Amino acid sequence: MTTTAIVLGLLVGLGCAGVLYALVPVAPSLEAMVRVEARKGPPGDQPVLPGRVGRVGRVQQSGITWARDAGVLDHPSWSSLSTTFALTGSSPDVVVARVLGWAGSGLVLPPALWALASLAGVALPLVVPVALAAVLVLVGTVVPFAQLFDDAKVRRRHVRIVVGSYVDLVVLCLAGGAGIESALLAAADVSTDWASRRLLRSLLLARDSGQPAWSVLGDLGRQWDVQELCELASTLQLAGTEGARVRQALSARAVSLRRHEQADAESAANATTERLFLPGALLLVGFLLFIGYPAFSRILGGF
Numbered sequence: 475m476t477t478t479a480i481v482l483g484l485l486v487g488l489g490c491a492g493v494l495y496a497l498v499p500v501a502p503s504l505e506a507m508v509r510v511e512a513r514k515g516p517p518g519d520q521p522v523l524p525g526r527v528g529r530v531g532r533v534q535q536s537g538i539t540w541a542r543d544a545g546v547l548d549h550p551s552w553s554s555l556s557t558t559f560a561l562t563g564s565s566p567d568v569v570v571a572r573v574l575g576w577a578g579s580g581l582v583l584p585p586a587l588w589a590l591a592s593l594a595g596v597a598l599p600l601v602v603p604v605a606l607a608a609v610l611v612l613v614g615t616v617v618p619f620a621q622l623f624d625d626a627k628v629r630r631r632h633v634r635i636v637v638g639s640y641v642d643l644v645v646l647c648l649a650g651g652a653g654i655e656s657a658l659l660a661a662a663d664v665s666t667d668w669a670s671r672r673l674l675r676s677l678l679l680a681r682d683s684g685q686p687a688w689s690v691l692g693d694l695g696r697q698w699d700v701q702e703l704c705e706l707a708s709t710l711q712l713a714g715t716e717g718a719r720v721r722q723a724l725s726a727r728a729v730s731l732r733r734h735e736q737a738d739a740e741s742a743a744n745a746t747t748e749r750l751f752l753p754g755a756l757l758l759v760g761f762l763l764f765i766g767y768p769a770f771s772r773i774l775g776g777f
Contacts, residue, residue: 557699558626561633572618580610630700631738636669637702638731641724648721654713658687686711702731 559565588603640661647657659681662674672694680690688710695703709727713720 555622557697558622561629561698562622562625564622564625569618569622572621573615576614576617577611578614580614581607583607584610630698633669633698633700634702634731635735636665636667636673637700637706638728638735639665640670640673641706641728641731645721645724645728648724654710654720655681655687658710702734 555566584603584606588598588600591598643661643664644657647660648654652660655677659674659677662670662677664670673691676690676694677687679685680687688707691710692704692707695701695705695707706727709723710720713723
């Protein structure tokens with residue numbers, strides 16, 4: 475009976491590991507990224523690469539269809555996440571698929587384990603799988619949104635860094651004698667980063683449609699909720715409409731962006747140092763106990 479319980483436990487563990495592996499999105503390989511880049515040219519916000527959302531399965535696709543038919547995806551709360559979706563390249567369909575996958579696994583897993591434990595002769599009260607299923611469903615509902623917001627936060631910080639470097643390149647192009655539109659296009663065409671490619675595509679669209687560059691940059695900044703892009707658009711608008719000295723204005727903007735990034739890096743480093751204080755104190759206490767325990771035990775043994 476003990477051997478049977480061990481084998482069943484191993485099988486259940488392997489099954490749970492397989493379910494989690496199928497639900498977690500897999501990062502594409504470098505070869506897949508190169509193939510997609512060569513096929514599509516300048517990418518959008520975040521291109522959908524092979525293996526990114528290909529493991530949602532038939533159950534999650536059925537859940538997406540049900541959610542769309544029931545009007546869940548048309549709820550106004552999804553519109554409040556428009557900047558997050560635009561920045562991460564995700565969509566409500568993908569988020570619903572992940573929620574259904576995680577929550578469904580959390581709902582099915584505890585009863586299955588309870589049934590296997592009962593077959594193995596281990597008696598557990600019914601409240602245990604019910605409570606565990608409720609907790610796992612709640613966690614499975616929160617985890618996809620937490621991942622989405624964390625990805626948006628990382629990408630938004632990346633865009634701020636790219637904008638700072640982009641403004642420096644624009645200033646260098648202006649110093650070389652290029653015009654403002656040529657400098658904006660040339661600076662965006664230097665890097666192959668996804669944010670630079672998105673800036674280049676917006677600027678090319680503005681040039682072909684006859685729109686001013688600051689208009690599309692401001693729209694992109696509001697779409698991504700990146701204040702630095704909106705401020706850059708305002709600076710370019712002042713240079714284009716009021717005749718301001720664009721090179722001096724952009725140089726001041728670049729210095730300001732570098733100072734903000736430096737302040738953010740210093741605050742992050744200070745926060746990391748403060749978080750490491752408690753583990754360091756615990757290590758010191760453990761070391762002192764390890765060193766002082768033999769002497770302390772000998773003192774107690776002498777009485």
